[in-house]
Amino acid sequence: MAAFNYFNYFTEIEEYFWRKRGAHLLVSPLDWAIVETWQKAGIPLPAVLKGIDRAFESYARSRRAAGGRQLKSLAYCVDAVLDAAEEEREAAAGAGPSAERKRDAQESFSREQLRAFFSRNVERIASSGVALHTTQPELAARVDEARSRLSEMLPLIESPGALDLEDLERRLTVVEEKLTAALTSNAPEEFLVGVRREMDRQLAPYRRKMTSAQLAQLERQYMQKRLWERYNLPRLSLFYLT
Template identity: 60%
Template structure:
C-alpha cells in the first residue's frame, strides 16, 4: 500500500460500495473478511474502487443484474484483484519520485495512547473471563496485553510518529494472538464457526479463486474468534 493515510481503508470501501448500490447495507461477516484479505494483500484503495466499478458495470450488463443491485463484495473479488495487478504493473514502469513529501501524522499521540489503553483493557478483561475454564488461553491474552502495554514507548519517541513502524509492531502482536486463538479454541467452537462460514460462502465460492478463498476463510474464522472472546483488533486499520 502506498500511503499511511489508508488507515480508513475499511470505512472508505464500505462507503464506496454503499454509494454504488444506492443504499446503505450492513456489511456482512463475509464482506469484512474480503476487505481484510485485500488489506492483508496490500491491495490499494484505488484498485478496490476501480474493481468495484467494473464489477457493477459487468453485473448490470448481465441478465442477473436487470433491476437488481449487487449485494456483496464477493462479486467484486476478481475485478478488484485484476485492477490491483494493473496498478502494480503500471507502478513498476514508473520512475520513482525524487521529491517525495513525508506524510503527516494521521493520529494524535493522545488518541493513539487511548486506543492502546482501551485494547489493553479488553485483552485483560478477556483473560479474566476465560481464566476459570481456559487458563492457558487466559495466559496468552495476558501476555498480549503486556506486550501491547510495552509498545507505549513507541508513542513517546521524539520527532514525528513512525506510523508504519508502529503498525508493524501491532501486526506482529495481532498475528501472535491469532495463532493462540487458532491453537487453543475448543473444537466445538471451531466447528460451529466453520459451519457458519460454509453456509455464508456457499453462494459466492464460484466467484473466487482458491488462494483468495483460503485467505477469506482465515479472516472470517479469526474475526469470529475475536468476537467470541470479545477481543480487539490491534492494527491501526481498526482505530476508532
C-alpha cells in the first residue's frame, strides 16, 4: 500500500470512502466524528483503509446490498477497522512504529503552511470572540484565552532546527479540550439537547455494533464538532490543515 501523509488522515479516509461508494457525497457529521475517534485512538491510516475494504466486502455479501441499498456510513466499518488495527499492532510488535510515525509527521508540512494555518485560526478565533463579547462575555474571555495561547505557539514554528509536530499537536489538543469544556458549559441547554437527539437518530442503526466505550468516545467527538460549528470556531488540530 502506498505511503500516506500522516496528517492527511481525514482527507485520505474521506476520499477513500467516496471511491468505495462510487459517489462523491458529503461525509456526515457522524462519519467525521468516527474518523476523529480513530485518530484520537492512534489507529494507523493503512489499518483504517484495510478495515473499510473488509467492511465493503462484507456488506457486498449481505442481503441489504442484494436489495440495492448502499453502505452509507463509516459506522458500519468500525468493527472491521478495529480488527485491522489490532492485526497491525501485532505485526508491528518490536518494529518501533512510533519513531517512524514521528519521522513522517516531521516531514508533513512546510513552515509556510503552518504559519498560514496558525495565522488564519488566530484571526477566526479573534473574530468569534468579538461576536460573543456582548451576548456571552464569559465565553468570549475563554475564546480570547485560546487565541492568546495559539499566538504564543507561533514562535515554535519559527524556531531553528527540526520542528516536532507531534509535540505541537499535543499542545493544540490541550487548547481544544479546554475550549470545548468552556463551550459546553456556556452553550444553551436546548442546543445541547437538540444535538443529542440528532446524534441518537444517526447512531440508532449502529449502536449494537459498538461497545459502550466506543459510543461514549464517538458521542464526545460528535458534540465537540457541533459546538465548534455553532460558535464558528476553526478546529486547531494539524489534522485539519489540509
